[in-house]
Amino acid sequence: MQTIFFKTSPRILATGTVAGPKECAGVVGKYVDKTLLDDMFGEATYEKAECKMLSYAVSRAMENAGVTENEVDALISGDLLNQIISASFTARDFDFPFLGVYGACSTLAEAYALAAALVDGGYYQTIVAATGSHFSSAERQYRYPLELGNTRPPQSQWTVTGAGGAVIGGAARTQSDLAITSATFGRVVDFGITDVNNMGAAMAPDIGIIGI
Amino acid sequence: MNTIFFENKPRIIGTGTIAGPKECAGVIGKYVDKTLTDDMFGESTYEKAECKMLSYAITKAIENAGMTEKEIDLLISGDLLNQIISASFAARDFDFPFLGVYGACSTMAESMAVAASFVNAGYYKNIVAATGSHFSSAERQYRYPLELGCTRPPQAQWTVTGAGGCVIAKTGSNIAITSATIGKVVDYGITDVNNLGAAMSPSCSSSLLEHLKDTGREPDYYDLIVTGDLGALGSRILKDLTWEKGCDIAKNHVDCGEIIYNVIEDEFQGGSGAGCSATVFNSYLMDKLKRRELNKILFIATGALLSTVSSGQGESIPCISHAVAIENV
Numbered sequence: 001m002q003t004i005f006f007k008t009s010p011r012i013l014a015t016g017t018v019a020g021p022k023e024c025a026g027v028v029g030k031y032v033d034k035t036l037l038d039d040m041f042g043e044a045t046y047e048k049a050e051c052k053m054l055s056y057a058v059s060r061a062m063e064n065a066g067v068t069e070n071e072v073d074a075l076i077s078g079d080l081l082n083q084i085i086s087a088s089f090t091a092r093d094f095d096f097p098f099l100g101v102y103g104a105c106s107t108l109a110e111a112y113a114l115a116a117a118l119v120d121g122g123y124y125q126t127i128v129a130a131t132g133s134h135f136s137s138a139e140r141q142y143r144y145p146l147e148l149g150n151t152r153p154p155q156s157q158w159t160v161t162g163a164g165g166a167v168i169g170g171a172a173r174t175q176s177d178l179a180i181t182s183a184t185f186g187r188v189v190d191f192g193i194t195d196v197n198n199m200g201a202a203m204a205p206d207i208g209i210i211g212i
Numbered sequence: 213m214n215t216i217f218f219e220n221k222p223r224i225i226g227t228g229t230i231a232g233p234k235e236c237a238g239v240i241g242k243y244v245d246k247t248l249t250d251d252m253f254g255e256s257t258y259e260k261a262e263c264k265m266l267s268y269a270i271t272k273a274i275e276n277a278g279m280t281e282k283e284i285d286l287l288i289s290g291d292l293l294n295q296i297i298s299a300s301f302a303a304r305d306f307d308f309p310f311l312g313v314y315g316a317c318s319t320m321a322e323s324m325a326v327a328a329s330f331v332n333a334g335y336y337k338n339i340v341a342a343t344g345s346h347f348s349s350a351e352r353q354y355r356y357p358l359e360l361g362c363t364r365p366p367q368a369q370w371t372v373t374g375a376g377g378c379v380i381a382k383t384g385s386n387i388a389i390t391s392a393t394i395g396k397v398v399d400y401g402i403t404d405v406n407n408l409g410a411a412m413s414p415s416c417s418s419s420l421l422e423h424l425k426d427t428g429r430e431p432d433y434y435d436l437i438v439t440g441d442l443g444a445l446g447s448r449i450l451k452d453l454t455w456e457k458g459c460d461i462a463k464n465h466v467d468c469g470e471i472i473y474n475v476i477e478d479e480f481q482g483g484s485g486a487g488c489s490a491t492v493f494n495s496y497l498m499d500k501l502k503r504r505e506l507n508k509i510l511f512i513a514t515g516a517l518l519s520t521v522s523s524g525q526g527e528s529i530p531c532i533s534h535a536v537a538i539e540n541v
Contacts, residue, residue, distance in 0.1 A: 002309050004335040082294040084314050088517035092530040097214045097394035100314040102296050121333030123216040185309035
């Protein structure tokens with residue numbers, strides 16, 4: 001069986017989110033903790049901005065959950081950049097253990113599932129699971145310099161500039177009714193799509209689902 | 213407390229290893245399942261060779277565990293390449309779920325720790341933890357084209373061409389994973405990308421000391437404290453850092469990177485890469501455990517979490533080490 005069940009119902013205590021102006025002009029705008037006015041967040045490079053956003057999401061989730069750094073048992077995170085540097089450098093900002101994961105855009109579900117399992121398994125009481133991305137750092141790494149002004153085909157997507165995370169806690173923390181009840185880790189599925197601009201078609205055959 | 217304990221003692225029931233000619237000329241040569249005669253494994257690119265080795269290690273571990281693919285519940289794997297393509301494309305070869313992890317050269321320990329925690333808690337019965345690396349794909353991605361013939365400074369390491377994996381299950385052997393200490397990211401400000409031994413030692417010291425504190429053990433509880441790839445210099449720094457905190461590991465510490473290669477000349481510090489600890493542990497050390505020549509090992513794989521971009525933007529090198537205690541029961 002691919003699905004694992006979390007009998008003790010680990011809770012999502014609180015979340016922390018930050019996003020860029022384009023993102024906040026849309027539906028998440030009135031829900032995020034912080035709206036950025038530009039894509040740089042005061043940093044000199046896209047990668048540093050991305051990292052700062054992820055670090056913010058982690059701190060904010062902890063603050064919203066009312067947990068201090070001492071009370072957090074682990075951070076589970078990853079991101080799209082080579083060697084998941086946003087997650088690793090974010091982890092450097094904090095004094096708790098770090099488990100790096102990589103699932104490309106499936107990372108949040110993977111991190112939540114792993115966090116829920118480690119809490120439900122009784123190993124840890126409080127885990128932060130987070131991830132993020134940045135339009136410009138993704139374009140730089142995966143595609144072309146923005147200055148080239150390449151046109152995008154209709155099947156392409158726009159990488160979100162934003163980060164989000166949650167504090168996942170043991171069932172003793174009854175301040176939240178929102179529980180993670182099960183998780184299904186996915187298999188790698190490849191229907192032979194080679195068009196890197198058509199990720200929707202590439203990813204559709206296989207989706208990982210977590211039950212909340 | 214960063215250490216997690218596995219009361220149900222999940223077992224390592226089978227391993228699979230493969231390595232290149234240079235690696236097999238050294239100590240692991242007679243312990244690995246397959247010795248390659250060149251670095252390409254019949255493939256046309258370094259990356260495809262690396263992926264094929266990892267896939268082989270997984271298949272062989274399952275076979276040596278006496279199992280079939282159907283009985284495996286999960287694969288936990290990662291590697292050094294961007295987007296962990298070796299692990300992801302290896303996972304594509306199999307019909308079980310995949311959990312991608314990234315810890316640079318600490319990946320073997322990270323994978324084992326997560327696998328053990330899942331099996332111990334009863335979520336899954338049989339999990340494969342595996343990783344690998346390839347000298348040429350690592351050079352291509354992290355450093356310079358080989359054809360340039362750049363000279364290597366004396367503090368540099370040589371990425372191992374090899375892959376190793378193990379099947380972790382509820383029962384089936386006497387070799388148990390009893391606890392794991394997940395590391396914190398530690399950065400002492402080293403910026404020299406050729407001196408990863410120095411960069412990683414502080415994180416190794418941190419995890420080792422944390423493990424000993426959490427378990428209430430002295431270093432001599434273990435027959436061997438094995439680190440992943442600190443190399444010769446990094447090992448000396450580790451001994452100093454732990455000595456400063458009143459912990460003496462001089463008698464029983466060994467580093468996979470230091471022992472893997474036969475001739476220490478161009479390799480300078482010795483081996484590195486996720487495949488270094490993976491091949492040494494899953495072949496040589498597992499053999500010693502099976503024969504009870506060693507009974508208690510603390511396996512600490514060490515990783516440097518930099519990228520070419522982070523260094524290019526002036527960052528120092530944050531590192532992480534994960535410790536896994538493996539004992540004959």
